Amino acid sequence: MRIRLIGEGKTKGLQLRALEADYKARIERFTDVVVEEAPPDRAATGSSRGGSGEKVSSAERRLLEKVSGSYKVFLDAGGREWTSEEFARWLGGQALRGTRELAFLVGGPQGFSAAFKKQADLLLALSRMTLTRDWARALLLEQIYRGFTILRGYPYAK
Amino acid sequence: MRIRLIGEGKTKGLQLRALEADYKARIERFTDVVVEEAPPDRAATGSSRGGSGEKVSSAERRLLEKVSGSYKVFLDAGGREWTSEEFARWLGGQALRGTRELAFLVGGPQGFSAAFKKQADLLLALSRMTLTRDWARALLLEQIYRGFTILRGYPYAK
Numbered sequence: 001m002r003i004r005l006i007g008e009g010k011t012k013g014l015q016l017r018a019l020e021a022d023y024k025a026r027i028e029r030f031t032d033v034v035v036e037e038a039p040p041d042r043a044a045t046g047s048s049r050g051g052s053g054e055k056v057s058s059a060e061r062r063l064l065e066k067v068s069g070s071y072k073v074f075l076d077a078g079g080r081e082w083t084s085e086e087f088a089r090w091l092g093g094q095a096l097r098g099t100r101e102l103a104f105l106v107g108g109p110q111g112f113s114a115a116f117k118k119q120a121d122l123l124l125a126l127s128r129m130t131l132t133r134d135w136a137r138a139l140l141l142e143q144i145y146r147g148f149t150i151l152r153g154y155p156y157a158k
Numbered sequence: 159m160r161i162r163l164i165g166e167g168k169t170k171g172l173q174l175r176a177l178e179a180d181y182k183a184r185i186e187r188f189t190d191v192v193v194e195e196a197p198p199d200r201a202a203t204g205s206s207r208g209g210s211g212e213k214v215s216s217a218e219r220r221l222l223e224k225v226s227g228s229y230k231v232f233l234d235a236g237g238r239e240w241t242s243e244e245f246a247r248w249l250g251g252q253a254l255r256g257t258r259e260l261a262f263l264v265g266g267p268q269g270f271s272a273a274f275k276k277q278a279d280l281l282l283a284l285s286r287m288t289l290t291r292d293w294a295r296a297l298l299l300e301q302i303y304r305g306f307t308i309l310r311g312y313p314y315a316k
Contacts, residue, residue, distance in 0.1 A: 013177075015173040015174070015176045015177045015180070016173070016177070018172075018173045019171075019173045019174070022173070077241070081239075081285075081286045082286060082287065083235070083286050083287060083288070084287045084288040085288075087287065126285055126287065127239075127284055127285040127287075128239045128240060128241050129240070129241060129242045129245065129284060129285075129301055129304075130241070130242040130243075130304065135297070135300065139293070139297075142293065143287055146287075146288065
């Protein structure tokens with residue numbers, strides 16, 4: 001099962017970039033993982049994004065084309081909240097079900113349009129608190145790595 | 159209002175240490191902030207810690223002495239979950255109420271004993287997911303900084 005993380009824009013903070021690279025390398029011990037940067041959605045405005053948009057933007061359409069055929073998880077503060085153990089169980093379930101690719105999408109500062117969110121197989125929240133996309137990417141990779149260590153019964157810090 | 163963060167043990171990851179220092183410096187633009195490292199609780203075991211302990215350990219007693227007189231917030235995955243806006247409003251409310259010091263305590267790998275948790279004025283969860291103490295400290299400082307930017311109406315990345 002391939003893990004794919006697509007984030008809008010470039011991770012700016014040096015430390016969070018380093019953390020991303022670190023956890024990506026750790027996930028590679030368990031499975032294939034790809035981290036991609038999608039061009040930021042320049043057309044995004046308050047009205048067309050941030051949960052209220054009625055229409056999928058052109059940048060969102062391009063994202064959808066990239067992940068057609070994948071199981072699509074969009075990060076959204078209003079999405080489902082799991083403990084790390086529940087998330088790990090879900091990861092394991094996807095692998096058992098024969099999912100070829102899990103695509104995690106992290107939006108830009110305005111979030112995703114409501115119309116776009118309807119295309120997700122799962123809306124996932126890492127926290128009720130607002131996370132910058134840089135934090136969200138790094139923490140998501142950390143939780144994916146943690147998920148694999150839980151599934152394999154590896155020791156890992158709490 | 160002084161912000162005090164006391165974490166058990168030393169932050170190990172270089173990047174998370176750097177993030178901590180970065181957000182601490184940013185919070186200093188708004189208010190006094192102190193970050194302290196408490197010695198890890200060597201006596202902690204699965205039975206005496208991790209939410210099931212009936213007795214406050216000696217390390218926990220030393221922590222309590224440090225923060226007597228402060229408003230005590232313990233980080234706990236089972237604690238209250240707020241959005242960043244709700245957290246900011248709470249921060250602002252504490253300042254208005256004349257709280258002299260807000261003390262945030264981040265536990266070690268085993269968490270705090272149930273008896274110790276009863277001493278908290280607030281149990282706060284950053285996420286339902288398990289965070290290492292290093293992640294919890296850095297993310298907490300980020301959210302405190304974010305809280306001040308929300309209260310002051312400063313622009314800050316989402």
